[in-house]
Amino acid sequence: MASVERLYTLYNAIDDAKDKAGEHEAEFLEILSGFIARFFRHFPNLQEQALNCLFDLCEDEDVAIRKQAIKDLPTLCKGRTELVPKVADILAQLQQVEDQVELSTVHNSLVTLLKTDAKGALTGLFYQIQHSEDELVRERCIRFVHAKLRSLGTAVFTPQVETLILGEAKKVLQAASSEDEFSLMMGILRDLKTCQSVKGYQQLVDLVTEQVDLTRPLDPADLESVQRLISCVKQALPYFSSQVRSTVYVEYLWKEVLPVLDQIETTLSEGGSQGTPILDVLKIVAELIPHAGNLEDVPGKVLVIFFKLLEVMPLPPEGDAATEALEGGVSLEFSRVECLLFTFHQLARQQPEFLNDDPDRLKDFRIRLQYFARVSQAYQKRLREALANKTGEELKTEENKIKLIALRTTANINVLIKDLFHQPPSYKANISLSWKPTTSGGKAVTKCPNKSQKVERQIYAPPRDKYSQRAGQYSGGGNFRGRGRGRGRGFGYIPGRGSSYRGGFRGRRGGFRGY
Template identity: 35%
Template sequence: MATTKNGTAAAKSDSELDKLYKNYDILVNAKDKITEHKDVYEAILAATKGSTGAKRLAATFVSKFGPKFPSMNDASLDAMFDLLEDEDSQVRRTVVKVIPDMCVDSPQLSTKIADVLGQLLLAEDPTELLLVKNSLILVIKKYPKEAMAGLFSQVMGEDDMTREKCIEFVCNSIMKHKNELFAKNFETEQFFIEQIKQVLQDVTAEEFQLFVDVLLQLRTMATRKGAQDLVDIVANQADLSSDFQDTDADYMYRLVTCYRLAVKISLERGASLDPFISFVCHKVFPILPVMEAKDSIDNILQLFAQSFLCNVTVELAKSIIELLFDMLLHYTPEPPSVDVDDSEAPTLQFTYVECLLFSFHKTVQLCPEFLSGEDATERLKDFRKRLQYFAHGCQLSHSRLEVTLKQKTNEDIQNIRKVAHATTGNINSLIKDFFHNPPSYKTKVKLSFLKEQPKVMAASKRPVPTNDTTTSPAPKRKVSPIRFSSATNTSKKTPGATAGKRQPWSVYEPPKGSYSNKLDTSSLSESNWRGGWGGGRRNRRGRGRGTWRTGGKWT
């Protein structure tokens, strides 16, 4: 009985195949009059409901003749899409192989086909998945903009699993063919960029990094303008237009992560970080002294200092110099009176001052009149007193730290010593420039928290002499004292003139913050100096996807 049924099924299948081949011959021989044989094509569509063999053959014929019957596009696509859900893997694979042929002379179909193929990226079978990827690339190559619109509709869709697979395809498969797709087609690359910009309105931290990496590979982004556009994209993601929210851990993570990425782009490609610099000066500085999260302060100030390794406009420098100077004054206190006990002296924040002083040193080069103008005499005099006091604190703390750590061989301890020495050395080197009359800004330093000096692309020209000297303090460098000098106090003192006399103010004891004379070496860590980002990895998504969820580290 079973043999009889099998024989009947086989005979039926052969009959279906025979009819399909006859219909194929009719349409092929019809040539220019093919549209007159609509009924023949409808018979082929009907065969997609037949046996397995008929489905596979019919799919091949539909992909070939479908574009010749534009009035039946919807019916053709429905038939093919139904076959993509067939239980037989051979049927699905056949359809996936031939469906790109339906896009010939029919760009309007490529959008729907790319959309559906994007959903099939969830396929678990490796062979089937490879076929899907190959077919999707073929569709994109035929009609890039139309096909990418369909694919990105899934990227911006609500199904997270499909979204993830489509993003992976964009970042890997499409970028492997970027030269073929974008090298000679500027409009296609611009369309691709615009699609990514739309996606970036709602992404996780990992997705944001992936898309930025994609943008960095594009020819358009290799230009100065393109790099600036990319920095603006990152700035928009950092939400610089909103108020600074130092108590929101998710907000702080997003801000620091985006700022770090913007600095990297700017250093490599010569873009300006004016939006970030302005944000820090106008929105962060007002509440910086009362912030409790030390790691956050360290990260923001270190990134702020690195921003001045990039191009900074004169207009921006003029708009922020007073805010920056006031912040620097806050952390370079006035010398205490002689009656103040050292334990009551103000705390010196060396890491903060290194960042702020470096930034101010770069800024005032563009606005030299701020300290050398006719109305800046008292400002410079007060500033020099503060700097001299801070320099004494650096020197004493430097010595005390050396004594404390001298017998320690632990690698972490030695790293702290190296960073601490570089920090105080940088501060003293920069301070010396402000004691020239007028102040001179020749000194260049390598920020202590940078492992290596970044290569800056097309740095802006500074109004300073061309015979700059580079100061790169060594760990054991002996720092010479800084003496206050001014136009009203230039007389030379004879040796021993001040012997036995008390100094006008006491030298501050080593700070209790970043490092001190009472170091507990068991708790020392490099992060106390370098301010590594210690927050959790949080992501940011909208439409119910939550804030920046826990993910991998951004580099």
């Protein structure tokens, strides 16, 4: 830091330059740093005015001055940790800048504050996350906290600090204004060590449950509500297990969603939208059902899924149409069949008499299963031929990735069908759903199975005109409008947020929030 003598030297250099004073920018920046930062602690009665002066410099038209002022802000907090929340609040707002170098300077200063007083810095950041009208500021604050949670580790993010984050994050989630914001906050919670246990997983599921509001009936004509449900439940999926049950979600889906799938699809078609949300719902059901525990009215649930399955597993055509089907002239809903067949297989093992005690039902079902298996095997053959002799790099193209998922989908379907063709039907087969990543030693694996290899058991999407370019992926979820920030649960974009201009600071000029 500059001494008093050095400051006078700098002053004289600029003063002596007269009309050419503007050429001494470096000296001017050193003066700014020296005067405010060096003597700040000696004048406690004037600290608010000094802060405002430095905050003004953070908005100066000259980027070099702004950057220097931003660098100096953390210096003011050395030995004065009570100032950290205020300074972090201002730095958080400065994340609206477009220049990446300047943004990096802001982040570096925030890191310094985290190391000085993590609780104070997070208090300022979370204040902006909860109250800023600028969507970009909120998003960057969340991303910053998430990134530093991983990079700075337990040295900064102690158990006490994690407790603060957990409490503040819960407040943010209750008023999340978009799907992205909700997902980002869940990402922060997922990385907290306090949440990486059975008890922590249950906490995360409970947070999602509050957002979903399972006491509220679903309106099939309100696609935003459907998308919100899908988005929220996806956030909970990784945490269900034999110890964290998905029972309440399964009960809700059977009561409120599955009975109105046709109405949702009608609403989609009338609005000119594709039916991706329907497939998303079926995927969610398939992932939830293995962890459902004790369910109410299992026979009724089996019946619902069975009839849904019959809708996408037709009886075989006759004559030339049957031959055409095997040659690829028929479009079948492979993705939906995988989801529904897996769900039926999981539920029917609790109710084996559903097929065993009704010979006519079993006969009709097996005719459909046999036909679907033949078409599926023919389709598998074409997929193998298309993927044969492909290099590792070629298999990474989007088109070939979809074909690989298709191969896993059809393989899964055939495994389940084979199980159901036992006498009596068996429910012992286990598969890995096709849209879930295949891993080996923690790394994703991409294979092209051939006839001599056992196929990795998993699932896909349909061929020909029903061939989904989004196979294996959940849909992004559209726009979430509705009950905005601070007005209850649910996502809702707030008009006017995210503007690119420098909007100034809220609460400046002595009107700081009381931290």
